[in-house]
Amino acid sequence: MGFSKDNLKGFVLALLSSGFIGASFIIKKKGLRRAAAVSGVRAGVGGYSYLWEPLWWIGMITMIIGEAANFVAYAFAPAVLVTPLGALSIIVSAVLAQFILNEKLHKLGILGCVLCITGSIIVVIHAPQEQAISSVQEIWSMATQPAFLLYVGSVIVLVFILVFHFSPQYGHTNVLVFTGICSLMGSLSVMSVKALGTSLKLTFEGNNQLIYPETWIFTFVVATCVITQMNYLNKALDTFNTAIVSPIYYAMFTSLTILASVIMFKDWEGQSAGNIVSEVCAFVVVLSGTILLHVTKDFERSPSFRGNYTPLSPTLSTRLCSGNGEMLKHDEEDDLCADEVCSRSHELYT
Structure with missing residues (x-):
C-alpha cells in the first residue's frame, strides 16, 4: 500500500520519539543509581528516593517529550507502523551508553543495530494506511467489540495475578514479572493513547470531541496504565540490568501492542497476505537485532570478570x-x- 502523508508524519514523530526515549533510559538509570547510593534503598525493593534526584527527573522529562511525540505519532499512523520503530530507541541507548556509561558496543552489536534499522525500513514500506475515523464514539465502538473486551479482560486478570501473586515472590529474581506487567499495561495504554490522540486531532480540526464522555474515559485509562507501567518499569530497571530489561520489554510490549491493535483497529484488514507476512518478518528481523545488540553489549568485557x-x-x-x-x-x-x-x-x- 502507498505511504500516505499521515503515515509520513507518524514515521517522523516516531523517529523523534525514539531519540528522546533512548536517551531517557540512560539518564534515568544514572539517576536511579545515584539515588540508591544516597538513600541506601533501591527502587526495585520499594524505594522512592529517586523522586528527589534531579538527574532522574531530567530523564523523566526527556522520556515525557519522547512519549509526547509518540502520542502524536499514533494519531497519524497505525500502531503496526509506530510501535516497531521503538527499536530505534535501543540503538540510541546503546550509542549513548558507550559514551556515558562506558559500555563498549561490540561489533556484533553494530550488526544488531543494522538489523533493527533494516527491519524498521521494511515495516515502514509495508505498513497499512491509517483508517479514517470521524469521532471518538467510533473508536469506542471498536474498544467495546467482544474480541477486544476479551483481550482487555485477559490482560487485567494477568496483571492482577502478576502483581499480587508473582511480584512479591519472584519479582526480584525473575525479570519477566516486572516487564510482563509493563508490557501488558503498555498494550492497553497505547490503544487508549491512540484513541485520545485521535480525539484531540479531530478537536483541533474543528470537530470537538471533548464533549463526549468517551474521550475522558480514554484519558483516565491512559493515566492509570501509564502510571502503573512507569512504576514497574522503574522496578525492572533498578532490579535488573538494562541489557536484560530492554530487549525483553521491547519484545513483549511490541508483540502485545500489535496484537491489541490488530484486534481493536483491524490494521490488517484490506492488506494482502504478502504485506502481512512482510510486516511479521520485518518485526522478527527487528527483534533479532534487538536481542543481538543487548546480548553482545559488553561481550568483550565479561570474560575478564569471570572467576577473577x-x-x-x-x-x-x-x-x-x-x-x-x-x-x-x-x-x-x-x-x-x-x-x-x-x-x-x-x-x-x-
Missing part, C-alpha cells in the same frame, strides 16, 4: 559470578558496586 573478581572493600559481601548468570548476595548499600563489577549480560539480585 576480588572484593573492592572489606565491607562488600560475597559475589558469585558465572558465565550464565550472577547470583549477587550483598547489602543494599553495596548494590551499585556490584552492578559495576559483575558482567552486564545476566544479573539476578537476591
Whole structure:
C-alpha cells in the first residue's frame, strides 16, 4: 500500500520519539543509581528516593517529550507502523551508553543495530494506511467489540495475578514479572493513547470531541496504565540490568501492542497476505537485532570478570559470578558496586 502523508508524519514523530526515549533510559538509570547510593534503598525493593534526584527527573522529562511525540505519532499512523520503530530507541541507548556509561558496543552489536534499522525500513514500506475515523464514539465502538473486551479482560486478570501473586515472590529474581506487567499495561495504554490522540486531532480540526464522555474515559485509562507501567518499569530497571530489561520489554510490549491493535483497529484488514507476512518478518528481523545488540553489549568485557573478581572493600559481601548468570548476595548499600563489577549480560539480585 502507498505511504500516505499521515503515515509520513507518524514515521517522523516516531523517529523523534525514539531519540528522546533512548536517551531517557540512560539518564534515568544514572539517576536511579545515584539515588540508591544516597538513600541506601533501591527502587526495585520499594524505594522512592529517586523522586528527589534531579538527574532522574531530567530523564523523566526527556522520556515525557519522547512519549509526547509518540502520542502524536499514533494519531497519524497505525500502531503496526509506530510501535516497531521503538527499536530505534535501543540503538540510541546503546550509542549513548558507550559514551556515558562506558559500555563498549561490540561489533556484533553494530550488526544488531543494522538489523533493527533494516527491519524498521521494511515495516515502514509495508505498513497499512491509517483508517479514517470521524469521532471518538467510533473508536469506542471498536474498544467495546467482544474480541477486544476479551483481550482487555485477559490482560487485567494477568496483571492482577502478576502483581499480587508473582511480584512479591519472584519479582526480584525473575525479570519477566516486572516487564510482563509493563508490557501488558503498555498494550492497553497505547490503544487508549491512540484513541485520545485521535480525539484531540479531530478537536483541533474543528470537530470537538471533548464533549463526549468517551474521550475522558480514554484519558483516565491512559493515566492509570501509564502510571502503573512507569512504576514497574522503574522496578525492572533498578532490579535488573538494562541489557536484560530492554530487549525483553521491547519484545513483549511490541508483540502485545500489535496484537491489541490488530484486534481493536483491524490494521490488517484490506492488506494482502504478502504485506502481512512482510510486516511479521520485518518485526522478527527487528527483534533479532534487538536481542543481538543487548546480548553482545559488553561481550568483550565479561570474560575478564569471570572467576577473577576480588572484593573492592572489606565491607562488600560475597559475589558469585558465572558465565550464565550472577547470583549477587550483598547489602543494599553495596548494590551499585556490584552492578559495576559483575558482567552486564545476566544479573539476578537476591
